Amino acid sequence: MKNKLMMVVALFFIFAFSFAGFGFTMNNNAIENGGEIVETLTTAENRTVQTKLKRWGYYKGSVDGIYGAKTKQAVKDFQRKNGLAVDGIVGPKTAAALGMTLSSSKPTQSSNDLYLLAKCVYAESRGEPYTGQVAVAAVILNRVKSPSFPNTISGVIYQPYAFTAVSDGQINLSPNSTAYKAAQDALNGWDPTYGCLYYYNPATATSSWIWSRKTVVTIGKHVFAI
Amino acid sequence: MEEKKEERKESVLADEKKKNKKNKGAIIGLAIATGVLGLSTIGLGVGFGIADGKAMEYKNELTNVYNENFYNMLDSVNNLENKLSKTLNSNGVSYQRKTLLEASKNASEAEISVSQLPLSQTDIQEIVRFVNQVSGYTSTLADKMIDGTALTKEEISTLNDIHESILQLKYQLNEFERKMEKGYSIIDNIDIEVKNNNFSQLLTLSKSNAIEYPTMIYDGPFSDSVTDSKVKGLKGETVSKGQAEEIVKKQFKNTAEIKYEGETKGRFETYNFRIKNSDNEMLYIQISKVGGHILTISGAGRDGEATIDMDSAKDLAVKFAKENGVEDAQVVWSDQIKEDVYLNIAPTSNGIILYPDLVKVKIDLTNGMIVGYDATTYFTNHTSRTIKSGILSESDARGKVPSNFEIVQSRLVLSPLEYNREVICYEVEADYQNDTYYFYFNVENGELENVLKVIKTDNGSLLM
Numbered sequence: 001m002k003n004k005l006m007m008v009v010a011l012f013f014i015f016a017f018s019f020a021g022f023g024f025t026m027n028n029n030a031i032e033n034g035g036e037i038v039e040t041l042t043t044a045e046n047r048t049v050q051t052k053l054k055r056w057g058y059y060k061g062s063v064d065g066i067y068g069a070k071t072k073q074a075v076k077d078f079q080r081k082n083g084l085a086v087d088g089i090v091g092p093k094t095a096a097a098l099g100m101t102l103s104s105s106k107p108t109q110s111s112n113d114l115y116l117l118a119k120c121v122y123a124e125s126r127g128e129p130y131t132g133q134v135a136v137a138a139v140i141l142n143r144v145k146s147p148s149f150p151n152t153i154s155g156v157i158y159q160p161y162a163f164t165a166v167s168d169g170q171i172n173l174s175p176n177s178t179a180y181k182a183a184q185d186a187l188n189g190w191d192p193t194y195g196c197l198y199y200y201n202p203a204t205a206t207s208s209w210i211w212s213r214k215t216v217v218t219i220g221k222h223v224f225a226i
Numbered sequence: 227m228e229e230k231k232e233e234r235k236e237s238v239l240a241d242e243k244k245k246n247k248k249n250k251g252a253i254i255g256l257a258i259a260t261g262v263l264g265l266s267t268i269g270l271g272v273g274f275g276i277a278d279g280k281a282m283e284y285k286n287e288l289t290n291v292y293n294e295n296f297y298n299m300l301d302s303v304n305n306l307e308n309k310l311s312k313t314l315n316s317n318g319v320s321y322q323r324k325t326l327l328e329a330s331k332n333a334s335e336a337e338i339s340v341s342q343l344p345l346s347q348t349d350i351q352e353i354v355r356f357v358n359q360v361s362g363y364t365s366t367l368a369d370k371m372i373d374g375t376a377l378t379k380e381e382i383s384t385l386n387d388i389h390e391s392i393l394q395l396k397y398q399l400n401e402f403e404r405k406m407e408k409g410y411s412i413i414d415n416i417d418i419e420v421k422n423n424n425f426s427q428l429l430t431l432s433k434s435n436a437i438e439y440p441t442m443i444y445d446g447p448f449s450d451s452v453t454d455s456k457v458k459g460l461k462g463e464t465v466s467k468g469q470a471e472e473i474v475k476k477q478f479k480n481t482a483e484i485k486y487e488g489e490t491k492g493r494f495e496t497y498n499f500r501i502k503n504s505d506n507e508m509l510y511i512q513i514s515k516v517g518g519h520i521l522t523i524s525g526a527g528r529d530g531e532a533t534i535d536m537d538s539a540k541d542l543a544v545k546f547a548k549e550n551g552v553e554d555a556q557v558v559w560s561d562q563i564k565e566d567v568y569l570n571i572a573p574t575s576n577g578i579i580l581y582p583d584l585v586k587v588k589i590d591l592t593n594g595m596i597v598g599y600d601a602t603t604y605f606t607n608h609t610s611r612t613i614k615s616g617i618l619s620e621s622d623a624r625g626k627v628p629s630n631f632e633i634v635q636s637r638l639v640l641s642p643l644e645y646n647r648e649v650i651c652y653e654v655e656a657d658y659q660n661d662t663y664y665f666y667f668n669v670e671n672g673e674l675e676n677v678l679k680v681i682k683t684d685n686g687s688l689l690m
Contacts, residue, residue: 042682044657047634065662066560069535111683129500130526131510147358147448148351150341151334160344181526181566188568189586190600192512192522194492209348216492219510226492 045100046071049090052098053078113153115175117141117183120157122175123165125222130182132220135193137186139224142195149197193217196224285413292344292412299339300399306332306360307396310389314382323371326364333361344416353395356439358448360388366446387440394437445645455646457493459583459608462517470497470513477520477549480504494602496521505593519605520550525597527566527590534594536560536567543569543587546596552585552604565591568598575613575640578650582607582642613640613650616669623652623667626674631656631663641666643675651675 043065050071053059058081059074072088079086082097090098117137125136143149143156150156157166165171175183193199199222200210213225309329313322336357340350367381377385406412442449465473467486474484478501487498487510496512503509509525534542540557547555552573558581559570571585588598624636636654643649651666666676 042660042662043680044660044662047657066536068537070537114683129510130508131524134524147362148355149347150337150354151358155338155341159341159347161346177529178526184563184566185524185588185598188588189603190522190524190598191602192490192510192524194490194494194602196492207348217490217498218488219498 045090048100049075049098052100114180114183114187116153116157117187118175118179119171119173120163120166121182122179123170123173124163125220126176126179128220128222130178131192132222133179133182134185134190135196135217135219135222135224136199137183138191138193139196139199141186142191142193142197146197192219193224196226198225199223200225289411289413291342293406295339295342296403296406296412299336299343300403302332302336302339303392303396303399306336306357307389307392310364310385310392314385314389319371319374319376322377323368326368326371330361330365330368333357333364337361344412352439353437355448356391359442360392362447362449363388363442363444366444366449369446384440384442388442391437391439398437449645455606457606459605460494460514460516460519462519464515465513465518467497469518470515471499473513473518473520474499474501474511478503478509482506494521494605503595505595507590507595507597509597514605519601520599521601521605523596523599527588527595527597528592530565530592532565532591534591536562536591538594539567539589539591540569542589542594542596543571546587546599547571547585550585550599550601552583552601555585558584562591566597567591573604573608575611577638578613579637579639579653580608581639582648607642611640611648614670616650616671618652618667618669618672620652622672623654623665626667626672627654627656627665628658631658634662638669639666641675649675 046067047063047065049067050059050061050063050065053071053074054061054063056078058078059071061068061070061074075090075094076086076088078084078098079088079094084094084097117140120140121133121137125133128136140153140156144151144153150159157163157171161167163171193216196216198210198213200207201221202223203221205211210225215223215225217224306329309325309332313325313329316322316325334357337354340353340357343350363384367377367385371377402410471484471486475481481501481503483500483502485500487500490496490498490512494512495515497515499511499513501509501511503525505528507525507528509523511523512521513519514521540560544555544557552571554575555571555573556579557569558572558579561568567589569587569589571587572579572581573583573585574580583604585604586598586600587596589595590597620636620638624633627633634655634657636652639651639653641649641651641653650669652669654665654667656663656665662680664676664678664680665674666678667673668675
């Protein structure tokens with residue numbers, strides 16, 4: 001009898017912890033706020049917040065779904081009036097007071113493309129000027145679009161012998177924030193090379209083939225070619 | 227004196243004891259050292275043995291990966307050849323369409339497998355391009371056949387050429403497979419150091435036994451027409467390097483430093499400069515030779531506390547775009563990643579938002595500086611257009627959205643579709659279960675042309 005009870009208790013803890021773990025991985029759209037983890041809202045949710053606050057006279061701006069300074073101030077005013085912690089963030093308690101449920105239980109997408117791109121940018125060009133790093137990320141994305149290369153970011157990056165820093169394992173270094181920013185710019189459409197598919201460092205390049213490509217621009221130590 | 231003698235004796239005895247102890251210590255030490263040495267020798271041996279065993283395991287794993295990819299590719303090419311010969315040797319639009327769709331899938335599988343083989347990029351570029359285009363071409367034909375349209379003579383002739391090339395490829399791959407059956411190992415024939423390896427020479431996919439790949443003319447995935455889009459919007463006199471520098475100085479009045487960084491000679495021709503803005507941040511600027519326009523600006527922006535809000539950033543971005551010739555523009559999309567704000571700005575014409583003429587601005591919220599600008603899309607597409615009116619009204623369009631959606635707003639837009647097509651659409655923004663969607667209904671025929679969904683990721687939102 002006692003053993004059974006112990007089992008139940010043990011099982012309860014196992015389940016409780018596994019769910020806690022599950023919850024943690026699911027809520028990966030959380031942002032850090034002074035040590036407290038809070039959820040970021042979707043555009044649609046922001047719009048609901050704005051609509052409600054506008055109806056009740058807290059918010060005067062337009063219902064655009066963007067969590068700007070005006071929305072934050074309105075949320076703070078609402079929290080103050082309703083005896084909630086005044087932080088300007090719509091957490092579970094504020095959401096409940098607003099009469100809405102958050103979508104935080106929904107899984108969100110990780111930024112896998114950004115992460116892979118930033119890793120490759122860092123491995124290949126961390127010593128280069130910022131625009132040179134954007135250009136390396138742009139070349140990877142141009143390859144994804146080109147029929148002559150694989151059609152996914154992972155396919156292009158991990159294509160055998162395509163990038164020396166992938167072959168020699170530097171790809172597994174942790175990218176810094178500059179590499180992330182450069183990768184983000186390229187994903188947002190920046191391409192200072194206007195469609196280049198290759199780059200090389202003329203001081204170290206050994207392939208004779210690469211020299212036959214048409215040079216478009218030189219940024220830092222890298223020659224970008226098509 | 228006697229006492230002293232005694233003492234000396236004792237001390238001699240003690241010395242002897244010490245000596246003995248020392249000797250004993252040395253012997254024990256030697257024994258331990260020998261033991262340690264012996265053990266470590268054994269340990270090293272075992273260690274190396276294990277490492278060797280591990281290396282073997284890794285080699286086996288990699289051998290399996292390469293073999294799997296090779297056999298996948300072989301299968302895909304064999305199937306592709308089979309499907310195409312069925313298409314060519316049958317009549318009946320719906321059956322041909324079915325085999326073309328299967329061929330498209332086989333071609334795309336062939337691409338994935340060949341790209342993972344240890345072959346140098348330059349050796350396989352041609353074949354990757356060929357299978358990608360076969361996949362795009364066959365699926366485009368299948369799309370056209372949806373309403374029962376038969377293949378044209380030209381299309382059949384192109385398919386014949388494609389089939390011919392695939393037969394050759396199939397022949398080579400099957401020859402190679404026979405070598406594998408006789409014990410050829412891919413992994414033993416690759417040289418990690420010298421990338422031009424034995425394996426790629428054996429698998430003569432290009433070079434000597436060159437297969438002739440036919441040209442496929444179509445508007446669809448991987449077609450050349452998509453990658454070779456012409457620049458339509460860049461007009462004006464050609465400026466000199468000196469004039470370009472003046473343009474930079476005019477835009478960035480308080481620049482402490484300006485350095486010429488050479489030219490770009492690609493789809494766009496530009497003069498490139500590196501400057502420091504008034505907050506001492508490095509920016510890279512490209513000025514078009516034709517017309518002297520700012521084409522791109524790129525800079526990292528800094529980390530820190532935001533001092534301006536999103537609304538001010540929007541005003542700054544629209545103002546900057548206007549100063550650079552993008553009139554009547556408005557912000558159509560914004561995304562914030564830490565302290566960087568990305569804003570897409572589209573010009574309007576008679577109240578219609580021109581999405582193909584998008585300009586992108588990146589603003590650093592810590593200091594309100596423009597740290598990114600991209601007008602290449604704008605100058606590629608911007609041209610005077612004749613805009614046709616249609617049969618679809620705004621309320622018709624809203625009525626076409628599924629009833630469980632909550633409509634947020636709707637407006638007339640010029641929407642860029644795949645393969646350089648532009649159509650006037652009603653864009654209806656609607657929410658469903660906390661997700662935001664954009665529907666695009668063609669004004670001319672009322673058809674749903676596109677649906678975009680806002681996808682939230684750990685780093686900002688995506689429109690897909």
